[in-house]
Amino acid sequence: MNIKLVEDMEQLLTEDVFSIYQKCMYNSTYEAYKAKIMEYVGDKNTKINICFLNNEIIGIVVLKLDGSQSAEVMGIAVSDRYQKLGVGSFIIKESAKKMNLCQISAETDDDAVGFYKKLGFDITKEIKEYENGRVVRYYCLLVL
Numbered sequence: 001m002n003i004k005l006v007e008d009m010e011q012l013l014t015e016d017v018f019s020i021y022q023k024c025m026y027n028s029t030y031e032a033y034k035a036k037i038m039e040y041v042g043d044k045n046t047k048i049n050i051c052f053l054n055n056e057i058i059g060i061v062v063l064k065l066d067g068s069q070s071a072e073v074m075g076i077a078v079s080d081r082y083q084k085l086g087v088g089s090f091i092i093k094e095s096a097k098k099m100n101l102c103q104i105s106a107e108t109d110d111d112a113v114g115f116y117k118k119l120g121f122d123i124t125k126e127i128k129e130y131e132n133g134r135v136v137r138y139y140c141l142l143v144l
Helices: 015-024 030-042 086-099 113-118
Strands: 004-005 046-053 054-065 070-078 105-109 122-130 131-142
Touching: 004 086, 015 030, 015 070, 030 046, 046 070, 046 086, 054 086, 070 086, 086 113, 105 113, 113 122, 113 131
Parallel strands: 070 105
Antiparallel strands: 004 046, 046 054, 054 070, 105 131, 122 131
């Protein structure tokens, strides 16, 4: 496996990448994905790493840098065929190494908090109030 920083819109807007990344999106239509990718590519502080295995795209992470060797995970997803095999962990660790990060943070929900716990992130639970009800969110922090 290897990861590669990708800035090429053509590669990012393929069906393969969309089919993987849509799993971590709230509004997972292709149009919403395309708008989000265009926003990410247009932001010099946002980096997109794609994980390859034998030229097959198997995962993606979007990291927003804050300028001081730390980044926030904006989204991470792994192909269904490669889940539970350590690909997500590899993507986080390799991205941190290649980008010389000292700290990674993320905000997530019940579905993904176990992934961050397994990687050693410190977890803080928070209840957020919205017009249509309460939502449990988790703030995750990994100091490297």
